[in-house]
Amino acid sequence: MNTFLTRARSTLAKINEDKVYKVLQTIEGPMGPTVKLKGYGEVVCLCSNNYLGLANHPEVVEAGAKALKDYGAGTASVRFICGTFAPHHDLERDIASYMGTESAYTFVSAWTAAEALFPTLAEPGDIIISDELNHACIIDAIRLATVVKKGVHKAVYRNNVLEGEKSLRAALEAAKANPEVTGAIWVVTDGVFSMEGSIADLAAMRKMCDQYGAILVVDDSHGHGVMGKLGRGTHEYAGLLEPGARPIDMFTGTLGKALGGAAGGFIAGPKEAIELVIQRGRPTIFSNALPVTVACSARKAIEILRREPERVARLRDNVTYARKKIKDAGFNVLESPTAICPIIVHDTAKAIAMSKRLLELGVFVIGFGYPVVPEGHARLRCQISAAHTTEHIDRFVDALKKL
Numbered sequence: 074m075n076t077f078l079t080r081a082r083s084t085l086a087k088i089n090e091d092k093v094y095k096v097l098q099t100i101e102g103p104m105g106p107t108v109k110l111k112g113y114g115e116v117v118c119l120c121s122n123n124y125l126g127l128a129n130h131p132e133v134v135e136a137g138a139k140a141l142k143d144y145g146a147g148t149a150s151v152r153f154i155c156g157t158f159a160p161h162h163d164l165e166r167d168i169a170s171y172m173g174t175e176s177a178y179t180f181v182s183a184w185t186a187a188e189a190l191f192p193t194l195a196e197p198g199d200i201i202i203s204d205e206l207n208h209a210c211i212i213d214a215i216r217l218a219t220v221v222k223k224g225v226h227k228a229v230y231r232n233n234v235l236e237g238e239k240s241l242r243a244a245l246e247a248a249k250a251n252p253e254v255t256g257a258i259w260v261v262t263d264g265v266f267s268m269e270g271s272i273a274d275l276a277a278m279r280k281m282c283d284q285y286g287a288i289l290v291v292d293d294s295h296g297h298g299v300m301g302k303l304g305r306g307t308h309e310y311a312g313l314l315e316p317g318a319r320p321i322d323m324f325t326g327t328l329g330k331a332l333g334g335a336a337g338g339f340i341a342g343p344k345e346a347i348e349l350v351i352q353r354g355r356p357t358i359f360s361n362a363l364p365v366t367v368a369c370s371a372r373k374a375i376e377i378l379r380r381e382p383e384r385v386a387r388l389r390d391n392v393t394y395a396r397k398k399i400k401d402a403g404f405n406v407l408e409s410p411t412a413i414c415p416i417i418v419h420d421t422a423k424a425i426a427m428s429k430r431l432l433e434l435g436v437f438v439i440g441f442g443y444p445v446v447p448e449g450h451a452r453l454r455c456q457i458s459a460a461h462t463t464e465h466i467d468r469f470v471d472a473l474k475k476l
């Protein structure tokens with residue numbers, strides 16, 4: 074223990090010395106366009122993934138409270154031993170219908186969903202080809218797959234580069250030429266890249282995967298509720314939900330952002346994939362279900378999204394307004410159709426200092442640096458919500474101008 078404690082203290086001291094120590098703020102009320110932060114009072118919140126403003130929606134709260142009364146806290150067991158509450162089945166049916174897939178299965182997080190998907194479904198002789206900017210859960214799930222099943226191969230292509238050197242096509246060609254790749258070719262991408270706010274070209278990727286007989290998997294955690302006219306995701310935005318279009322094969326996604334905001338994740342795809350995950354997935358066999366309260370809240374959030382697509386339109390209007398105001402104030406904000414507006418400031422310590430100052434000015438927005446983004450690419454990641462008013466956005470931009 075002493076060896077560990079000495080090492081841990083020295084690592085923590087180094088993080089502090091580098092001025093990249095993360096402070097966990099205390100929130101003293103519900104998540105909304107503004108939040109009450111201990112020591113700061115009410116501040117405009119631009120760092121939540123509460124894209125549709127549903128995290129504290131009265132119906133979402135009530136659905137969770139009712140579930141607690143109806144079912145208690147949980148089954149105190151895993152689903153295959155002690156059974157599944159009806160709301161889990163209902164939610165999974167609704168997720169499949171919302172995503173446009175045959176079937177779906179829920180987990181306590183999208184992280185767990187990714188760790189259930191690749192290590193369970195990939196087999197020796199398969200290759201998993203991944204975008205270099207995919208979320209950490211995809212990266213770790215692929216690493217895990219290659220460790221638990223020797224002979225699962227992996228390859229990485231440059232972010233969103235489909236043709237040429239280090240591209241997706243180059244990785245697919247190499248896979249076809251590799252005599253050790255005798256099984257399935259998996260291609261996986263985020264729909265919306267969480268640090269850039271950029272999107273994958275899913276229509277082009279779909280075509281390319283079909284040319285090589287590859288399975289296309291999309292983690293659309295930041296696309297739910299945001300992308301496409303109805304907020305169904307980046308595949309809707311790409312036209313892949315249109316009649317006659319070839320759909321995405323499988324998705325991982327989260328319930329911890331636009332779709333309720335509590336926690337939870339899912340795999341959505343063909344019923345054979347879901348059945349295999351139920352039969353063989355270690356996170357399904359050895360870990361408890363998503364809490365039933367969260368399942369009911371998430372189901373209500375999806376119902377509200379489908380009932381009120383105007384929330385998605387409001388989010389889009391807010392994003393357009395915010396991007397214009399940020400640019401007019403002289404800041405370099407990355408362009409995209411998503412609700413993530415990264416302001417690039419390059420230096421990690423500077424990004425953290427800026428977010429500290431913004432908090433003093435009444436705006437809660439986080440500076441991200443290495444290792445979350447590559448060295449030299451530090452940024453303030455501003456996330457817009459349908460719940461923001463133009464006044465909230467103006468307050469944020471006024472604070473930016475004071476930096």
Ligand SMILES: Cc1ncc(COP(=O)(O)O)c(C=O)c1O
Nearest residue numbers: 182183184208267294327329338
């Ligand atoms: C793209 C992406 N995938 C997955 C996750 C993980 O989601 P969860 O919190 O449900 O594990 C995140 C969360 O930051 C994400 O941004």
